[in-house]
Amino acid sequence: MEVQRPRGTRDFLPDEMEKRRQVENILREVAEKWGYGEIKTPTFEHIELFTLKSGEGILDEIYNFKDKGDREIALRPELTAPVIRMYVEGLQRSPKPLKFYYFDNCFRYERPQKGRFREFFQFGIEIIGSARPEADAEVIALAVEMLKSVGIAGDLHVGHLGIARALLKDISSEHQSKIMRFVDKKDDKGLEEFLDEIGSPDEMRGKLFRLIGLHGINAVPEARSLIGDNEAISQFETLLELLEVYELEYQVDLGIARGLDYYTGMVFEIYCEGLGAQNQVCGGGSYRLAQLFGGEDIPSTGYAIGFDRVMEICNVKPAMKKRVVVVSFDDTRREAIVIAKRLREHVHAYVDVMGRKFKDQISYANTIGASHVVIVGRNELDAGKIALKDMSTGEQELVTVEEAAGRLASFNQV
């Protein structure tokens, strides 16, 4: 039996890698323009980093192992926790805000599906040090801008966990989490049953259902009339005003909970068509994790873009490669190598490594889509020249190596 790659992993061939690299570079450029700097964290971490953040329940979905020093290690399932760990470990006294971006692979032991792999790639950003709506708005705007830069326009949904939490403030945090979980799943029946179970008052129950049903432009005033004014609502209102300044189209959805306890304020998700069941390409929000990892409390906001899902739907086309094949004969192979070296200053140049005959070398040039062929023969060399053949027109002419280099360089720019 031949060895195959593990389930949920992929190989990427040159054509696809070229496209992935191009998309990556576009996203990277956007992040840089907004003042974010690239960071890299280890592929594996101590497993506590992730269980502290997300609970023991995630162990089922983590790739973990004991190393030879008997340490419990996990391949990172996401990058937010490592970034905050990095911050706590050495950056707590650095000037705020800190603005980071990352692009890396992550690992989760899940059943593979369309848009879901066991090794997958995330492109994300985090801004550390600000709890203000300005930071939230910038993060959302940057997410939208990144997707736009690769030709993706998704549906942006924005919510704020503080609002529902304010309503639930008299309930234990454990029950709050469960409630938010039902809310996130839009499981009204389950929510109803749970509220019965904990004997929540009817008034609060009615308000909660109306609150999480709020959508659109009037959501903020309606929320205010439901639960009175509070900081979360004011913050959210300011955030929405700022999103207008950024000229973003969005839907207010106070039912977004992102299923996670450590999100504290703004949350947002971006959905796209054409992805099947896994239609979320980006998700994020503001959260507080530093304390959990032993640091001083500090607010941060960030998101992760599902890079593989972006690759599914983006419309980036790699530029045509300009390829030149240097064709030689048995008595000119060495000269061909030297000439190819010179041409590589301007173009992608290929020399024969198969011991092929002249005609087959040209045939090879044709199959790889070379735009030109440079013929290095004794006759040409004796005249101090080479033949430059245009594969699309079939025309060829005698030129010096320098002339050919210049010709190909200018052709390359077109």
Add this chain to the structure above:
RNA sequence: GCCUGGGUGGGGUAGCUGGUUAUCCUAUGGGACUGUGGAUCCUACGACUCGGGUUCGAAUCCCGACCCGGGCCCCA
């Protein structure tokens, strides 16, 4: 973890109401054409996902595993 459809050379396929040597296309290597490409021809390479069962006989029927697709659960 659950439901559902599917796995035949590298890619695409025929065969699949069991019965010789598993079909065709394409790709790839070599050659014909001896310094000019896409064509043509010759040749080579190369598959029934794996394991078990039924049978005189299994690519074909049954079971299981693995893998892929679609949908749940989950989605940090």
